[in-house]
Amino acid sequence: MKNFKTIILSNQELSPGYYRMRILAPGFGAMARPGQFIMFRSRMSHPSLLRRPFGIFRIGHLPPDCEGQPPKEYLEILYKVVGRGTSVMQELHQGDRVEVLGPLGRGFDAGQPGEEKILVGGGIGLVPLYMLAEELMRTSPVRLLMGGRTRDDILAVTEFERLGVKTYVSTDDGSLGEEGFVTEALVRALENSPAATVYACGPMPMIEAVYQICASRGVGLQVSLEALMACGVGACLGCVVKGAGHSDQTPRYLCTCKEGPVFRAEQLDWSRLGEENGYCEGCKS
Amino acid sequence: MMDSRKKRPSLAVEIAGIKMKNPVMPASGTFGYGEEYAGYLDLEGLGAIVTKGLSLKPKAGNPTPRIAETTSGMLNAIGLQNVGIDGFIEYKLPFLREVNTPVIINFFGNTLEEYGEVAQRLSDIPEIAGVELNISCPNVKQGGIVFGTDPVCAHEVVAHVRKYLKKPLIAKLTPNVTDIAVVARAVEEAGADAISCINTITGMAVDVRTRRPRLANRTGGLSGPAIRPIAVRMVHQVVQAVKVPVIGIGGIVEAADALEFLIVGASAVQVGTANFVDPSAMADIIAGLEKFLVEEGIEDIRELIGSLEL
Ligand SMILES: Cc1cc2nc3c(=O)[nH]c(=O)nc-3n(C[C@H](O)[C@H](O)[C@H](O)COP(=O)(O)OP(=O)(O)OC[C@H]3O[C@@H](n4cnc5c(N)ncnc54)[C@H](O)[C@@H]3O)c2cc1C
Numbered sequence: 275m276k277n278f279k280t281i282i283l284s285n286q287e288l289s290p291g292y293y294r295m296r297i298l299a300p301g302f303g304a305m306a307r308p309g310q311f312i313m314f315r316s317r318m319s320h321p322s323l324l325r326r327p328f329g330i331f332r333i334g335h336l337p338p339d340c341e342g343q344p345p346k347e348y349l350e351i352l353y354k355v356v357g358r359g360t361s362v363m364q365e366l367h368q369g370d371r372v373e374v375l376g377p378l379g380r381g382f383d384a385g386q387p388g389e390e391k392i393l394v395g396g397g398i399g400l401v402p403l404y405m406l407a408e409e410l411m412r413t414s415p416v417r418l419l420m421g422g423r424t425r426d427d428i429l430a431v432t433e434f435e436r437l438g439v440k441t442y443v444s445t446d447d448g449s450l451g452e453e454g455f456v457t458e459a460l461v462r463a464l465e466n467s468p469a470a471t472v473y474a475c476g477p478m479p480m481i482e483a484v485y486q487i488c489a490s491r492g493v494g495l496q497v498s499l500e501a502l503m504a505c506g507v508g509a510c511l512g513c514v515v516k517g518a519g520h521s522d523q524t525p526r527y528l529c530t531c532k533e534g535p536v537f538r539a540e541q542l543d544w545s546r547l548g549e550e551n552g553y554c555e556g557c558k559s
Numbered sequence: 560m561m562d563s564r565k566k567r568p569s570l571a572v573e574i575a576g577i578k579m580k581n582p583v584m585p586a587s588g589t590f591g592y593g594e595e596y597a598g599y600l601d602l603e604g605l606g607a608i609v610t611k612g613l614s615l616k617p618k619a620g621n622p623t624p625r626i627a628e629t630t631s632g633m634l635n636a637i638g639l640q641n642v643g644i645d646g647f648i649e650y651k652l653p654f655l656r657e658v659n660t661p662v663i664i665n666f667f668g669n670t671l672e673e674y675g676e677v678a679q680r681l682s683d684i685p686e687i688a689g690v691e692l693n694i695s696c697p698n699v700k701q702g703g704i705v706f707g708t709d710p711v712c713a714h715e716v717v718a719h720v721r722k723y724l725k726k727p728l729i730a731k732l733t734p735n736v737t738d739i740a741v742v743a744r745a746v747e748e749a750g751a752d753a754i755s756c757i758n759t760i761t762g763m764a765v766d767v768r769t770r771r772p773r774l775a776n777r778t779g780g781l782s783g784p785a786i787r788p789i790a791v792r793m794v795h796q797v798v799q800a801v802k803v804p805v806i807g808i809g810g811i812v813e814a815a816d817a818l819e820f821l822i823v824g825a826s827a828v829q830v831g832t833a834n835f836v837d838p839s840a841m842a843d844i845i846a847g848l849e850k851f852l853v854e855e856g857i858e859d860i861r862e863l864i865g866s867l868e869l
């Protein structure tokens with residue numbers, strides 16, 4: 275974890291409303307674990323005060339500017355424009371100065387080698403799954419089930435395919451892949467591989483449906499959650515989610531930023547999770 | 560650089576007997592228990608560490624959403640979630656014990672008796688340099704009136720804590736009052752050794768699409784740069800009303816902001832929301848204060864305190 279000032283290497287639109295930003299980040303790859311995130315801030319203008327959290331999509335390297343120098347390490351985020359902060363981000367260009375706090379939070383646990391791993395992504399929820407797939411591919415067969423509203427919400431699937439991940443795509447309107455919800459594909463996949471572990475990130479209704487499917491079959495599940503965040507380091511207590519066994523008498527709040535964003539399903543109190551944390555339904559695919 | 564090193568200006572201040580290397584400390588609730596930020600700045604470079612509000616028993620806090628960003632500020636309704644005094648001693652104090660910086664414990668109670676009990680327990684902990692009393696809480700035994708909004712209640716709670724507390728006592732005032740000077744005088748008379756102000760200003764924000772309040776608690780406390788002019792005004796009023804030292808709080812982001820508070824008469828400052836935006840904000844502010852003193856040819860920061868020209 276560190277707090278560093280750096281610059282943008284590129285910032286390109288992937289599909290309508292979705293962008294990929296590359297940020298110069300020497301040494302970042304050695305620290306970052308799959309599922310971790312950063313708190314991002316532009317240093318060019320200050321229309322928004324607080325930093326914004328974004329999952330780390332991948333770490334990469336560019337050839338150095340001059341011979342003899344080490345390759346340029348960068349981190350990549352994929353983001354959807356939903357409000358004030360992300361609207362400003364889409365206007366940023368190569369060379370613009372930004373600040374990154376991270377890598378933050380607890381990432382995914384790779385689980386038992388050998389057993390099949392099923393990754394379920396909904397829209398921009400795909401982001402933390404890429405580094406996870408990179409890691410899991412070394413030891414286990416990996417399948418990605420990717421869902422979105424329309425074809426525009428399906429991102430970067432070919433990049434997973436290049437890793438050797440078996441991918442499956444569904445859209446609500448059938449404009450890409452199969453028509454329907456990604457959870458239907460999950461049910462089918464679990465019929466064939468009942469011993470699989472499931473990793474999910476996406477909008478709250480999807481996460482809840484995935485939880486129901488896994489819980490009723492006794493399948494291990496890790497989810498990456500989103501929450502409104504101010505600090506990202508466990509200081510403000512703004513990002514909490516209710517942990518298993520929570521009650522007013524015995525509060526068990528977990529910080530999404532520090533104890534998460536990845537949780538094992540057993541850690542959470544699912545009874546009102548969607549109701550309290552589903553505030554972003556409207557803006558997410 | 561050359562001979563300015565010989566005569567580095569002094570940033571040291573003393574508040575209610577607590578000696579600080581410089582006048583900059585975190586505001587309660589924005590810095591956890593110090594540990595959360597240990598990887599981002601040198602805790603021993605701070606004037607003091609002020610911890611998250613503590614109560615007798617652990618407190619659950621409010622449902623989410625608990626925070627909402629607004630123009631140049633943020634609303635929060637965390638609901639004073641905390642580990643309780645036993646949890647604090649077991650899990651948080653061991654870390655703080657190792658840090659060579661005065662530790663100030665912020666605390667609150669739901670009743671007069673609770674305030675007294677916490678004060679007594681804190682008195683027995685040698686590593687604690689002082690306490691900051693958050694009186695912006697409702698008195699559950701008196702129909703929920705906020706202690707700090709009524710000069711009589713404010714006097715009562717501070718006097719009660721004074722009876723049990725064997726440490727320097729800082730009373731933290733709420734700005735949600737008609738005349739903050741009246742409350743300031745009441746807590747001074749009740750035995751507060753220092754006053755800190757301001758706490759957050761009650762506010763509200765609405766999501767226009769869902770037409771629902773953006774906080775589950777409906778209302779919350781506004782903090783950040785948006786409140787700074789109000790805070791500077793209130794510190795100015797309080798400084799004129801009392802003789803005890805005042806700690807200025809509200810929207811400080813950079814050294815110039817801290818200087819405003821010092822010039823109107825605050826003896827030290829607390830930095831809150833800015834820590835979220837930049838975890839090294841306080842280190843930058845301290846460096847900026849020193850630079851300002853060098854530039855202005857001031858040898859001791861205490862010369863600046865209350866130097867407002869009218
Ligand atoms: C750990 C974590 C990882 C994330 N990773 C990504 C990512 O990889 N790519 C990506 O596009 N987004 C990601 N998000 C969500 C992203 O942080 C928000 O979309 C962003 O902060 C919105 O900022 P804004 O100023 O544009 O929106 P605002 O103007 O602040 O709000 C616009 C809308 O977005 C919602 N919103 C605001 N903040 C969040 C949030 N933190 N989570 C969910 N909804 C929010 C608001 O409720 C509102 O409906 C992540 C969030 C978390 C907590």
Ligand SMILES: Cc1cc2nc3c(=O)[nH]c(=O)nc-3n(C[C@H](O)[C@H](O)[C@H](O)COP(=O)(O)O)c2cc1C
Binds near residue numbers: 613759784830
């Ligand atoms: C998330 C958050 C939590 C806070 N918690 C407390 C608290 O527990 N006790 C307290 O006395 N003040 C609390 N405050 C108020 C701050 O200490 C400070 O008075 C206020 O935020 C104004 O300063 P700022 O504008 O620099 O943030 C909290 C503020 C924020 C933003």
Ligand code: FES
Binds near residue numbers: 502503504512513529
């Ligand atoms: S974002 Fe501040 S505690 Fe998690």
